[in-house]
Amino acid sequence: MEQSLEAGAGEAGPDGSSTADASRGARLAGWVAALPVVIIPGFAIYMMVWARWAFYERHPDYILRSAPTVSRAITDPAIGDPFAAAILAVAIVIALAMVPLSFAFLGAISARAGHLPRVATSLRRLMAVFLVMQALGTTGMVICTQVTFRHDHDLHMLGSYLFFVFQALSILMSGILTTRLLRLPDTGRPTYLRLGSRYTRLRRDLAFVTAGLAGFYVLLFLVKGLDLPIPEYDIYYAYTVQEIVTISAYIVHFMLYAPEIYRMARDFAAGSRSRRLIRGA
Numbered sequence: 001m002e003q004s005l006e007a008g009a010g011e012a013g014p015d016g017s018s019t020a021d022a023s024r025g026a027r028l029a030g031w032v033a034a035l036p037v038v039i040i041p042g043f044a045i046y047m048m049v050w051a052r053w054a055f056y057e058r059h060p061d062y063i064l065r066s067a068p069t070v071s072r073a074i075t076d077p078a079i080g081d082p083f084a085a086a087i088l089a090v091a092i093v094i095a096l097a098m099v100p101l102s103f104a105f106l107g108a109i110s111a112r113a114g115h116l117p118r119v120a121t122s123l124r125r126l127m128a129v130f131l132v133m134q135a136l137g138t139t140g141m142v143i144c145t146q147v148t149f150r151h152d153h154d155l156h157m158l159g160s161y162l163f164f165v166f167q168a169l170s171i172l173m174s175g176i177l178t179t180r181l182l183r184l185p186d187t188g189r190p191t192y193l194r195l196g197s198r199y200t201r202l203r204r205d206l207a208f209v210t211a212g213l214a215g216f217y218v219l220l221f222l223v224k225g226l227d228l229p230i231p232e233y234d235i236y237y238a239y240t241v242q243e244i245v246t247i248s249a250y251i252v253h254f255m256l257y258a259p260e261i262y263r264m265a266r267d268f269a270a271g272s273r274s275r276r277l278i279r280g281a
Helices: 024-058 077-113 117-146 153-182 197-223 232-255 258-280
Strands: none
Touching: 024 077, 024 232, 024 258, 077 117, 077 153, 077 232, 077 258, 117 153, 153 197, 153 232, 197 232
16 A cells, blocks of 8 residues: 555666666756656746735835735736746646546556556546646646736636636646545556656645635635625635635645656656667677
8 A cells, every 4th residue: 555656666667777876867867858847837926925025116006905816917918928938838737747647547557556547547538637627727827827807808718717617627636536546455457657646645645634624715705795794805815815825725736746757757767868878789
């Protein structure tokens, strides 16, 4: 049960070396693949905070009346244009990363449920739901940043709803999927496209925390216009802060796939090197 989901990080390769002693080139391949998964989304968190503060500085009259959401802040082209470019870069990184990660989930399903056809089929269906929701969430993220209130209010709101709802559901589905996977024993089927148990458990736990943050954000969205004993400005301010917290949690959850991307790229590069050595022997 506690056996790692990782594929033979310490298995000997055909040339007598192990993936733990991968060549410098293999490690470099891992870093090249993994760093964008951390740096670009991490920069987007900075840009989100920057957008709020830049709006404060450029529109001090607005903040006397209400706290700005990210959607409101990016209506200013000086803020919205660079922010949209940053989010588009994040969307590209997500799309590229989901290719090996999809195979990694399939590898984990094969390793843990390959001998249980009905369970494996159920897990693959759940994985498909997760991927569809991720695609919808990423699409919404692009729409609501490329199309702001100054372009088309309704289309922006559609993108915003797609992003917040389906990104939360996608992360929740990934938490349910990994929970089911971790309940199954590892059969030890070798494949480098697998998920490391340490980070799988961490992402699983964070998935449910993130879903809770998204739920609290929805609650604030629903009550911010109600007649409450708390000043409306305070509720709305809490709502705008929770928006940043929720989006940041979405992003951090994705960033935690970076160690998996690093390992998969490193092991793939090391395996390619080993195969070349065999052919040249």
